[in-house]
Amino acid sequence: MLLAAISALPALSATDGEGIQTSHVQVTRDENKVIVTMNIILDQINLKRNQQVFVTPYLESTDHKTVASFPSVLLNGRNMQYVYERSGMSRKMKASHDQIAQVVRRKNGTEQTLSYTESIDIMPWMDGQELSFHLAIDSCGCGVIAGSDQSELMQLMLTPKLRKLYTSFIIPAVTEAPVAIHEGKARVQFEVDRTELHAVPYVCKNGQRIDNRAQLQIICDSINYALRDENVEIANINICGYASPESPYDHNDFLATNRSRSLAEYIGQRYNLPKERCTYSSVPENWAEFREQVIAANDITEKQRQDLLELIDKPTYGSADFDAKERALKTDPRYAKLYKEKILPVWFPELRCTKFAISTRLKPTSDEQLARIIKTSPELLSLNQMFRVARLYPEGSAEFNETFSIALRFYTDDPVANLNAAVAAIKAGNFDQAAKYLEKAGDSPEAENARGVVAANNNDMEAALRHFNAAGSLREAALNKSLIKE
Numbered sequence: 001m002l003l004a005a006i007s008a009l010p011a012l013s014a015t016d017g018e019g020i021q022t023s024h025v026q027v028t029r030d031e032n033k034v035i036v037t038m039n040i041i042l043d044q045i046n047l048k049r050n051q052q053v054f055v056t057p058y059l060e061s062t063d064h065k066t067v068a069s070f071p072s073v074l075l076n077g078r079n080m081q082y083v084y085e086r087s088g089m090s091r092k093m094k095a096s097h098d099q100i101a102q103v104v105r106r107k108n109g110t111e112q113t114l115s116y117t118e119s120i121d122i123m124p125w126m127d128g129q130e131l132s133f134h135l136a137i138d139s140c141g142c143g144v145i146a147g148s149d150q151s152e153l154m155q156l157m158l159t160p161k162l163r164k165l166y167t168s169f170i171i172p173a174v175t176e177a178p179v180a181i182h183e184g185k186a187r188v189q190f191e192v193d194r195t196e197l198h199a200v201p202y203v204c205k206n207g208q209r210i211d212n213r214a215q216l217q218i219i220c221d222s223i224n225y226a227l228r229d230e231n232v233e234i235a236n237i238n239i240c241g242y243a244s245p246e247s248p249y250d251h252n253d254f255l256a257t258n259r260s261r262s263l264a265e266y267i268g269q270r271y272n273l274p275k276e277r278c279t280y281s282s283v284p285e286n287w288a289e290f291r292e293q294v295i296a297a298n299d300i301t302e303k304q305r306q307d308l309l310e311l312i313d314k315p316t317y318g319s320a321d322f323d324a325k326e327r328a329l330k331t332d333p334r335y336a337k338l339y340k341e342k343i344l345p346v347w348f349p350e351l352r353c354t355k356f357a358i359s360t361r362l363k364p365t366s367d368e369q370l371a372r373i374i375k376t377s378p379e380l381l382s383l384n385q386m387f388r389v390a391r392l393y394p395e396g397s398a399e400f401n402e403t404f405s406i407a408l409r410f411y412t413d414d415p416v417a418n419l420n421a422a423v424a425a426i427k428a429g430n431f432d433q434a435a436k437y438l439e440k441a442g443d444s445p446e447a448e449n450a451r452g453v454v455a456a457n458n459n460d461m462e463a464a465l466r467h468f469n470a471a472g473s474l475r476e477a478a479l480n481k482s483l484i485k486e
Contacts, residue, residue, distance in 0.1 A: 019044040020055060020137060027133055033119040034059070034126070036070055036133075042104075042112040047077040054138040057118075059131045068126070069136075071101035071118045081105040165453045165483060166476035167423045168446050172383040172416045179235050179359040180379070182226045186215040188263060188354050195258035197266050216266075219356055223271065226358045231373055232380065234271065235361040237278045239264040242286040242355065244348035245326045249284055249319035256282035263354060285322055286351035287312055293347050300338065307334045367392055378406050383417055386410075390420075396427050408437070415442030422450050431457045445474035452477065456484055 021041040028035045036057050047053065056072040076084055084103060101118050188197070189210045201211045227234065241260035243252040260280035268278035294300075294308045311329070316322055329339045362373070362380040367388045374381055374389050381389070390403035404417075404424040411417040422437035423446075435454050441447040452467030461484055471477035 020135075022135065025133075029122065032122055034068075034122055035117065035119040037117045040073060040114040040116050042075070042106055042114070043110075045075070045106065046108045047075060047106040049077045049079040051077040051139065052080045054136070056136045056138065057116075058134050058136060059120075059126070060134060061125065062130050062132070068120055068123060070120055071099035073114060073116065074100050074103045075106050076103065077106060165456060165480050167426050167450050167453055168474070168476045169387075169420050169423050170416045170444065170446050172387050172420075174384050175382050176235075177361040177382045177385065178379060179361045180226070180232075182222055182358040182360070184218060184222045184356055184358075186218045186354050186356070187352070188212050188215045188259075190255075190259050193255070195255060195262055197259070197262040199266060215354075219267065219354075220270070222356070223267075223358055226360045229360075229377065229380075231362055231365065231369075231377070232360040233363045234273060234277060235359040236357075237264070237267055237271075237273065237359070238357045239267065239278075239280045240355045240357075241280070241282045242289070242351060242353050243282075243284055244351040245285040245287060245290065245322065245329070246344065246348055247326075249322040249326075253282070253284035253319075256284050260354070285326075286353075287322075287325075289351050290347065293350070300342075304334075304338060308338075311335070374403065374406060378410060381410075383407060383411050383414060387420065390424075395424075400424065401428055413440060415440060415444065415447070418442075419444065419447050419450065422447075426450060426453055443470075445471040445477065449474055449477040449480065452480060456480070 021044065023039045023041060025038040026036070028037075038057075040055060045053075053075040054072045055075065057070040059068045061067075074084075081103075101116065102114060104112075104114060106112065189212055190197070191202075191204045191208070191210065192206070198210050198212055199216060200213070201209065203209050223234070223237070226232070239260045241256045241263070243256040245252075257280075260282045264278045264280035267273070268275060271278075291309065291312045294305055294312065297305065300308075311325055311332075314321075314325065316325070329335045329343065335343075362385075365373070370381060370385050371389045371392055374386065378386070386403060386407040390400055390407075393400040393403070401424050404421045407417045408421045418437045418439075419441040422434040422441055425431070425434035425437060431454050434450065438447060438451050438454065441450070448467045448471040452464040452471065455461075455463035455467060464484060465481065468477040468481045
């Protein structure tokens with residue numbers, strides 16, 4: 001649990017006026033210990049050959065009566081380093097400094113930085129107390145307090161209550177699993193003025209030969225590709241038929257709709273799908289792609305292009321308006337010749353097509369199987385399914401935390417995903433990260449309670465109470481209020 005952190009601190013003076021500096025000071029606690037991590041910078045201190053200096057971090061109570069010392073760093077001048085290596089410390093110094101973390105010879109005039117990480121047991125008098133963190137510079141071997149030059153680095157609070165504060169996850173709502181959509185286009189042919197689908201080669205009464213095998217295979221290949229993952233199933237296939245602007249609009253509407261239905265029924269039967277999962281729709285006259293053809297054409301004049309676009313973009317309010325456009329294409333001198341030579345025989349057949357959209361989703365499966373799928377295809381899982389995977393693991397475990405991170409990656413702006421990621425971060429002691437997640441966690445009681453826990457961790461009890469109150473009747477918030485008021 002992070003209690004304090006300082007990135008840079010001023011120089012500390014030794015007894016002879018020389019300076020010791022510190023940087024990146026952090027004081028943290030776990031269940032039973034207080035840990036100090038920092039850099040001790042010796043660049044500005046010069047030790048005489050026969051000089052020794054003890055550098056000792058320690059905690060002090062507000063009444064300045066109770067002290068808990070961390071292991072010391074012993075700095076030796078040149079001669080004292082030789083003495084230490086031959087005979088160790090004197091009995092007097094051993095009595096004054098129980099533990100030595102490091103023994104270092106100071107090389108005057110050089111840059112020298114020591115990395116310091118040490119811990120002490122949490123003592124009963126520390127819990128719930130406001131403490132100060134100091135660094136003692138002792139050059140006489142008199143001990144941490146007597147005869148030492150001390151400098152206070154920071155104030156901090158060791159609050160055992162923070163380990164007891166309660167948080168709660170939100171179980172995401174059960175929703176349909178995400179769908180992946182695969183789209184394509186085929187040009188399935190139909191007999192003139194007929195809506196029956198011919199899946200095998202067929203010769204019409206007028207001699208026209210229809211062979212849809214290749215175009216139907218395009219659709220089937222797309223379906224088979226979408227189902228290449230054995231964990232997915234078809235959620236829906238939508239067939240949308242497009243007709244050209246040739247013939248009256250209402251007749252085109254009838255043909256496009258019923259031809260789409262024939263194709264949807266064929267696909268549904270081939271893949272054994274219920275009707276509700278193989279739907280159809282239609283666009284009676286494909287003016288949108290006609291417009292694209294006009295824009296892309298490089299064998300018409302610019303005047304022809306502008307005239308055609310003006311006609312295509314003319315507002316329509318019903319079938320009569322569409323029919324008027326088609327009539328103009330046939331009879332208006334601006335278009336008639338181009339219509340007969342190019343639009344009707346070349347462009348319009350390209351507008352008669354079938355577009356399809358295949359939606360796939362994850363099959364119903366066990367939580368254990370979901371735990372395997374999330375490692376390879378997390379995009380297939382709903383937020384609820386990801387939560388179920390997380391609950392397979394012990395709270396605080398690497399797998400537990402990683403699952404919430406995955407959920408947040410795929411549901412970045414979802415308040416529940418952010419709240420649950422924040423609670424997981426709090427349980428892992430990552431309060432700064434939790435605060436970031438809570439920015440998108442919404443205003444649910446669980447989110448307000450989590451914000452209160454983060455505020456309490458920062459020793460802002462006023463803000464903590466405000467958030468706990470905002471959480472209303474949430475049980476965890478009520479427990480937390482009683483804890484911080486004790």
